[in-house]
Every structure is written in C-alpha cells, then in structure tokens.
Amino acid sequence: MSKSPVTVLGLGAMGTALATAFVTGGHPTTVWNRTPGKAEPLAALGAAAAGDVAAAVTASELVVVCLLDHDSVQETLAPVAAELAGRTLVNLTNGTPAQAREMARWAAGHGIAYVDGGIMAIPPGIGTAQAFLLYSGSRPAFDTFAPALELLGTPHFVGEDPGLAALHDIALLSGMYGMFAGAFHALALVGTERVPAAEFAPMLRDFVTAMAAGIPHYAHQIETGDYASGVVSNIAMQSAGFTNLLDTAESQGLSAELLAALGPLMARRVAEGHGAEDVTGIVELLKR
Numbered sequence: 039m040s041k042s043p044v045t046v047l048g049l050g051a052m053g054t055a056l057a058t059a060f061v062t063g064g065h066p067t068t069v070w071n072r073t074p075g076k077a078e079p080l081a082a083l084g085a086a087a088a089g090d091v092a093a094a095v096t097a098s099e100l101v102v103v104c105l106l107d108h109d110s111v112q113e114t115l116a117p118v119a120a121e122l123a124g125r126t127l128v129n130l131t132n133g134t135p136a137q138a139r140e141m142a143r144w145a146a147g148h149g150i151a152y153v154d155g156g157i158m159a160i161p162p163g164i165g166t167a168q169a170f171l172l173y174s175g176s177r178p179a180f181d182t183f184a185p186a187l188e189l190l191g192t193p194h195f196v197g198e199d200p201g202l203a204a205l206h207d208i209a210l211l212s213g214m215y216g217m218f219a220g221a222f223h224a225l226a227l228v229g230t231e232r233v234p235a236a237e238f239a240p241m242l243r244d245f246v247t248a249m250a251a252g253i254p255h256y257a258h259q260i261e262t263g264d265y266a267s268g269v270v271s272n273i274a275m276q277s278a279g280f281t282n283l284l285d286t287a288e289s290q291g292l293s294a295e296l297l298a299a300l301g302p303l304m305a306r307r308v309a310e311g312h313g314a315e316d317v318t319g320i321v322e323l324l325k326r
C-alpha cells in the first residue's frame with residue numbers, strides 16, 4: 039500500500055530530523071524552509087523541495103510544522119490558510135497550552151483539522167525507541183495519520199483539548215529543568231574542590247535516577263492531598279538538612295540561587311505545622 043504524502047515546514051535541527059524520518063520511512067515527503075539551501079540533504083534522500091509555502095502545503099494532506107516558536111508559525115501559515123483548508127496540520131513547534139488553543143481556533147475557522155504536538159526527544163533521537171511525542175486536538179485527524187507519526191517516536195494522544203499536549207510537554211520540561219538545576223549546582227559544588235567529573239558524574243546520575251523512582255508515589259500524594267501517610271523522610275528533617283546545602287554552597291564560594299526556592303518553602307510548610315508530613319506538601323504553597 040502506498041504511504042501518505044507528508045509535508046514538513048521548517049528544516050532546523052528538529053524539522054530536518056522529522057523530514058528524514060518520513061522520507062526514509064517511505065512517505066513521499068515535501069519540505070520547505072524559510073532560508074533556502076537546507077533542503078539539499080533531504081532532496082538527496084528523495085524529498086521534494088518546494089519553492090514556497092503554498093506549494094509545500096498543497097503537496098500533502100498531512101502538513102507538519104516545526105519552527106522556532108508560535109510567532110514564526112503564525113507568520114508562516116497566515117498567508118496559506120486557504121491552501122491548508124481541508125488538510126491536517128500537525129504543529130510540533132514548542133509552545134504554551136494557550137498558544138495551542140489559539141492555533142486550534144484559527145485552524146477551525148479555516149476548515150483545517152488541527153493536532154498540536156510536543157516532541158520529547160532531541161533531533162538525533164527522532165525515530166529511536168527512546169523518542170516519544172505528545173499529541174492533542176482532533177482525534178480523527180490523529181488516527182488517520184498515526185502510521186506516519188509513529189515513525190517519529192512513540193505517539194501519546196493525551197486528549198481532544200488542543201492545549202493538553204503542550205501542558206504535558208511544559209510539565210515534562212519543567213521536571214527536566216528542575217533536575218538540571220540541581221545537577222548543575224552539584225557539579226559546580228564538587229568542582230570547587232576539583233573532584234574529577236568522571237568520578238562524580240556517574241554517582242550523580244545513579245543517585246538522581248534512584249530518587250526519580252519515587253515520582254509515582256509523590257504524584258499519588260499530590261493528587262490525593264494526603265502528605266501524611268507512609269512518611270519515611272519527614273519535611274522537618276529535610277528542612278533542617280537543607281540549610282546544610284545552602285551553608286555549604288556559601289562556604290565553598292558558590293551561589294545557591296539554583297536551589298534557593300526550596301529552602302524557604304520547606305521552612306514555611308514546617309512553620310505551618312506540617313513538619314511530620316512528606317516534603318511534597320510544599321505544592322500546597324504554590325497554589326494561587
């Protein structure tokens with residue numbers, strides 16, 4: 039059976055990886071990029087390079103867009119709304135839930151089926167077993183093109199509210215940056231005493247990975263609001279210990295700003311009488 043044609047708009051690092059996965063997966067692939075020249079390696083693989091956005095869009099029922107940001111997507115697609123009518127637009131550009139919902143309203147107003155997406159992989163990971171992508175919006179459009187989208191990584195359709203893929207994406211990135219903040223601080227801290235990175239880095243990776251195993255348990259506590267059952271490391275103890283992290287940074291001549299937010303939150307939660315509970319209870323202080 040012949041495979042459905044796909045158009046990819048945007049040939050940055052990620053768009054190029056996406057287009058490569060489609061073309062090597064046997065889909066007739068049309069590509070476009072604002073700055074000419076980036077299509078050449080893909081053309082060598084068999085992709086068709088379109089001269090303008092309108093030609094690219096009309097080549098396929100499935101149009102995948104992966105540009106820098108929401109503004110660049112709007113700027114690129116607004117002039118070709120009529121050409122997109124009746125097609126499926128899958129927007130894999132990083133954005134907020136509000137931007138995704140705005141795009142979905144715009145698409146609905148022009149008769150375009152809309153699926154928003156989030157890519158949980160780096161470009162070399164596209165098409166590997168580790169890559170996964172989040173999708174939300176039109177379920178029928180997603181189902182129609184799922185065989186093509188599966189080439190990019192494992193697809194997770196998270197709901198028909200078009201903002202939900204971005205919500206999941208931003209939440210996962212928030213977790214990643216929180217982990218990076220702690221890890222970068224840790225590496226800088228041992229660096230103050232010239233501890234060899236090759237010795238310390240595997241310890242850090244293994245410890246953080248072991249601690250991450252608790253995430254489903256924390257998720258349950260946060261979902262139920264029960265921070266008091268089965269506590270093994272109460273927040274009063276953790277809050278007392280946390281001052282040692284800040285004091286050590288200070289005495290090693292390192293700013294603790296990557297960690298700074300946690301200490302006062304833990305201290306407040308203890309002061310409000312929750313010292314015997316789990317540290318997850320600090321999320322109650324985040325709610326506005």
Ligand code: NDP
Nearest residue numbers: 048049050051052053072073105106110131132157159160
């Ligand atoms: P790049 O910086 O490599 O590429 C950016 C792309 O956007 C280029 O094709 C660029 O075109 C295009 N672009 C920028 N501004 C405009 C504009 N005003 N009009 C038209 N085209 C424009 O970024 P990536 O490819 O890495 O990232 C693309 C998207 O994928 C981003 O939203 C990013 O957050 C997301 N993503 C990236 C990941 C990564 O690790 N790289 C991981 C997960 C998601 P030109 O060549 O003309 O400049």
